[in-house]
Amino acid sequence: MSNELHLDVPKDVPWIDFTREFDAPVAAVFDAHRDPDKVRRWLGPHGYEMDVVHWEFTDGGAYEYVHRDPDGGEYGFRGSFHTVRDDETVIQTFEFVGMPDQVALEFLTFEDLGDGRTRLRGRSIGRTVEGRDAMVESGMESGMREGYVRLDSVLR
Amino acid sequence: MSNELHLDVPKDVPWIDFTREFDAPVAAVFDAHRDPDKVRRWLGPHGYEMDVVHWEFTDGGAYEYVHRDPDGGEYGFRGSFHTVRDDETVIQTFEFVGMPDQVALEFLTFEDLGDGRTRLRGRSIGRTVEGRDAMVESGMESGMREGYVRLDSVLR
Numbered sequence: 568m569s570n571e572l573h574l575d576v577p578k579d580v581p582w583i584d585f586t587r588e589f590d591a592p593v594a595a596v597f598d599a600h601r602d603p604d605k606v607r608r609w610l611g612p613h614g615y616e617m618d619v620v621h622w623e624f625t626d627g628g629a630y631e632y633v634h635r636d637p638d639g640g641e642y643g644f645r646g647s648f649h650t651v652r653d654d655e656t657v658i659q660t661f662e663f664v665g666m667p668d669q670v671a672l673e674f675l676t677f678e679d680l681g682d683g684r685t686r687l688r689g690r691s692i693g694r695t696v697e698g699r700d701a702m703v704e705s706g707m708e709s710g711m712r713e714g715y716v717r718l719d720s721v722l723r
Numbered sequence: 724m725s726n727e728l729h730l731d732v733p734k735d736v737p738w739i740d741f742t743r744e745f746d747a748p749v750a751a752v753f754d755a756h757r758d759p760d761k762v763r764r765w766l767g768p769h770g771y772e773m774d775v776v777h778w779e780f781t782d783g784g785a786y787e788y789v790h791r792d793p794d795g796g797e798y799g800f801r802g803s804f805h806t807v808r809d810d811e812t813v814i815q816t817f818e819f820v821g822m823p824d825q826v827a828l829e830f831l832t833f834e835d836l837g838d839g840r841t842r843l844r845g846r847s848i849g850r851t852v853e854g855r856d857a858m859v860e861s862g863m864e865s866g867m868r869e870g871y872v873r874l875d876s877v878l879r
Contacts, residue, residue, distance in 0.1 A: 580736055581848070621783075627803055629783030647783055647803035649816045649826055658826050660805045660816060670805055670814050672828040674850060692737070692848055694830060 570719065572712045581699045582692040583707075587715050589685045591722035593677045596685045597654045599721055600675070607632070609717040612710040625651050630659075646670075661691070669698045726875065728868045737855045738848040739863075743871050745841045747878035749833045752841045753810045755877055756831070763788070765873040768866040781807050786815075802826075817847070825854045 575584040589596050599605045603622040611617055611634045620631040631645040643664035650658040657675040662668075671691050678686040693699035731740040745752050755761045759778040767773055767790045776787040787801040799820035806814040813831040818824075827847050834842040849855035 580852070581738075627777075627785030627787075627801075629803070631783075645783075647785070647805050647816065649803050649818065650824065656824065658816075658824065660803065660814075660828065662805065668806065668812065668814065668830070670828065670830075672816065672826065672848065672850075674824070674826075690850070692828065692850070694828075694846070694848070696736070 570715075572708070572715055574708050574711070576699075576703055579696060581694065581696045582690050583699060583703065585689045585691075585711070587687050588680065589687065589715075589719065589722060590683070591685060592683045593654045593679045593685045595722055596687060596718075597677050599718055600657060601651075605721055609721050610714050612636075612706075613713045613717070621645075624648055646673075666698075666701075669694055669701075671698075671702070726871075728864070728871055730864050730867070732855075732859055735852060737850065737852045738846050739855060739859065741845045741847075741867070743843050744836065745843065745871075745875065745878060746839070747841060748839045749810045749835045749841045751878055752843060752874075753833050755874055756813060757807075761877055765877050766870050768792075768862075769869045769873070777801075780804055822854075822857075825850055825857075827854075827858070 570588045570590065573586045599609065601624045603619040607617040607619055614637045616635045618633045618635070620633060622630050624630070625648060628648040629646065630648065631643070634642045634644070636642070645662055645664060646660040648657065648659045650656060655677055659673050661671045661673050671693050674690045676688045678688065680686050693702060726744045726746065729742045755765065757780045759775040763773040763775055770793045772791045774789045774791070776789060778786050780786070781804060784804040784807070785802065786804065787799070790798040790800070792798070801818055801820060802816040804813065804815045806812060811833055815829050817827045817829050827849050830846045832844045834844065836842050849858060
């Protein structure tokens, strides 16, 4: 039971690579990324509430959501779904509205490991190496780690 | 009258930077990127026809078009418009359908140089350095160069 987030932040290139395994079948892990009522139960750091403003999970669709921290702070995010291939791949843009135009491009792939287990692989590419570094320094890793622990619960 | 395309393909990072100046005001250059009836008159290499299948030039919109070469070969392209800020910025995804999932993220900025002149700056970020290199080797530069020469005509 040690499904850890593995994050790789290579020097001098603008991306972050990560992997995370889940004790759940691909269809369930994918559905938890597609269904906004599920997404809002796990995405983001512990203690945050998530309001989904817009969610069109399809090729050429777009999304918008707001995270609220326990002190009432609000953080808006938005992006476009470039590619959605069921149980396989999502390619999307991602922007924290508080850092306008620092848009990232994210590639997610869902791998069937057999025995009802799934590996999620991700690459998030920033506009610049500095922008990528700022994203890492903003506490992205702990937010991801906490979100995926909650996703484990959603999947159970 | 030497408005050349300047392309910078730095080693070991996945992006291409370019600049191109135009003897036309920002509003006109931007409009030639927004209006699909104008876009189809200049985008792509010489001798190609362009059919716009879908074009929703707005935040969260999407596009799809097909280039036809003189021998009848067809090349599909599609993407999402993440950000459209009039006369200023376009941030969009870009995919050649013949190389599925090799999606790039493109940042275009339109700068007013005064005297009715405009500088277009672009950065196109690929999924990998190798993917970026493959795009460059596919003749991207000559296609862009030829397209911008036609854009000069559209603007006149």
